[in-house]
Amino acid sequence: MEKFFKRLTACLLLLFVQILLLNRLIIMGHIVPFAYFMLVLILDSDVSSSKRMIWGFAMGLVVDVFMNTPGLQASVMTLLAYIQRYLLRLFVSFDRRDRLEPGVVSMGMRYYSFYLILGSFVFNSGYYLLVTSLNDGWKYLLVEVLLGTAISVLMMLVFEYLFRRNIRRRLR
Amino acid sequence: MRSPLDFLVKLRYLMLFLALEAVCMILLHRHATMRDNVVFTTAGTVSGFVNRVSSSVSSYFSLRKENDRLSSEIASLRSQLYELRDSAEVASLPDAGEGFAVARVINNTINRQQNFITIDKGSGDGIAEGMGVCGLDGVVGVVYKVSRGYALVMPLLNRNSHISCKVIGQETFGFLSWNGGDPHIANLIDLPSRSGVAVGDTVLTSGYSSIFPKGLPIGKICSVNNDEIGNPEVFVELATDFSRLNYVYVNTNTVPDDLSEISDW
Numbered sequence: 001m002e003k004f005f006k007r008l009t010a011c012l013l014l015l016f017v018q019i020l021l022l023n024r025l026i027i028m029g030h031i032v033p034f035a036y037f038m039l040v041l042i043l044d045s046d047v048s049s050s051k052r053m054i055w056g057f058a059m060g061l062v063v064d065v066f067m068n069t070p071g072l073q074a075s076v077m078t079l080l081a082y083i084q085r086y087l088l089r090l091f092v093s094f095d096r097r098d099r100l101e102p103g104v105v106s107m108g109m110r111y112y113s114f115y116l117i118l119g120s121f122v123f124n125s126g127y128y129l130l131v132t133s134l135n136d137g138w139k140y141l142l143v144e145v146l147l148g149t150a151i152s153v154l155m156m157l158v159f160e161y162l163f164r165r166n167i168r169r170r171l172r
Numbered sequence: 173m174r175s176p177l178d179f180l181v182k183l184r185y186l187m188l189f190l191a192l193e194a195v196c197m198i199l200l201h202r203h204a205t206m207r208d209n210v211v212f213t214t215a216g217t218v219s220g221f222v223n224r225v226s227s228s229v230s231s232y233f234s235l236r237k238e239n240d241r242l243s244s245e246i247a248s249l250r251s252q253l254y255e256l257r258d259s260a261e262v263a264s265l266p267d268a269g270e271g272f273a274v275a276r277v278i279n280n281t282i283n284r285q286q287n288f289i290t291i292d293k294g295s296g297d298g299i300a301e302g303m304g305v306c307g308l309d310g311v312v313g314v315v316y317k318v319s320r321g322y323a324l325v326m327p328l329l330n331r332n333s334h335i336s337c338k339v340i341g342q343e344t345f346g347f348l349s350w351n352g353g354d355p356h357i358a359n360l361i362d363l364p365s366r367s368g369v370a371v372g373d374t375v376l377t378s379g380y381s382s383i384f385p386k387g388l389p390i391g392k393i394c395s396v397n398n399d400e401i402g403n404p405e406v407f408v409e410l411a412t413d414f415s416r417l418n419y420v421y422v423n424t425n426t427v428p429d430d431l432s433e434i435s436d437w
Binding site: 020072074 | 184187197202222223279281283290309324
């Protein structure tokens with residue numbers, strides 16, 4: 001139960017920053033810096049897939065409400081939550097019984113960064129594929145996805161250093 | 173031998189994933205097709221309240237800037253007033269009087285393909301779907317969804333928005349649409365070939381329906397490219413600066429069922 005409330009606090013903090021700050025920072029005219037999906041990426045490996053998907057779906061839906069895109073963010077977040085464990089297995093091996101908390105401490109800076117880049121790429125690809133008209137051309141879409149991914153990774157690394165160390169200390 | 177139940181248990185995560193995705197698709201479809209559905213939008217009660225509080229806080233920090241802008245706008249409008257009085261083609265901009273309700277913009281996007289504006293007036297204030305919305309400088313959009321306290325406006329900066337308009341002096345009619353990208357430029361489509369429109373011509377509302385009164389400013393033609401057979405590709409610089417929109421006027425005289433000016437929404 002304690003874990004749930006700590007996760008909920010992190011979730012509310014990320015949503016607060018995303019909705020009231022990041023959604024209003026528009027980069028190069030139309031790139032929205034997304035970082036709230038970090039919670040799904042850093043969920044412990046022992047959290048069941050169903051719980052992960054419900055966390056992702058709920059967070060996506062809250063952001064949807066404030067972006068007038070009901071279902072869009074929720075859809076991409078559910079996909080990310082569904083494949084999170086497979087993404088994690090690409091960079092670190094763990095057993096079903098192991099409890100791995102994805103982060104710099106457990107994975108090392110290099111692999112953790114690769115993991116965040118891949119996760120961000122999946123999220124941004126899903127989002128921009130759904131919102132960008134293909135009439136604008138594939139190059140336009142690719143630039144949006146790559147730029148969105150780079151900004152998301154940067155924001156998540158900032159969050160990592162600002163908040164997660166404290167959260168970890170509290171968990172101990 | 174494994175039972176079919178074991179098989180289903182093994183696929184339970186995939187089934188949950190597909191079920192959640194199906195819910196998302198239904199929500200997206202309902203948002204696009206059902207205009208009376210304000211759930212999961214910024215016109216909802218909770219999200220509307222959060223946006224109102226957030227907008228109040230952020231507008232407080234920009235009061236000085238806003239004050240300077242309003243002072244210069246008043247001076248500019250005073251000088252324009254005399255010119256507009258002489259022009260029979262251009263209707264006067266709306267006062268906050270009979271037929272127009274003043275509303276504050278509490279949420280606004282200009283960087284997406286499907287932009288929306290949320291205002292702090294809803295059905296409780298007499299706002300209904302399909303009503304025209306304009307700002308000090310010209311047309312803003314049409315009310316899309318309404319809850320009791322808030323309304324969602326589909327602005328000109330939305331790919332599904334089509335506003336009937338005419339070019340002053342040419343008696344030429346067309347539709348204004350926006351294809352994404354620059355929030356200051358829109359396209360004038362369905363103009364007759366060799367219509368004679370030129371850079372600098374003023375584009376106004378046609379008044380073909382009651383959504384907007386005839387002659388409200390929309391913008392000025394900034395570029396005209398004719399193709400081989402003389403069909404013009406016309407770009408319009410919008411009169412309204414959507415990035416600075418703080419207050420709007422809703423035309424409450426609109427007949428709600430009259431949706432002839434809008435398509436595909």
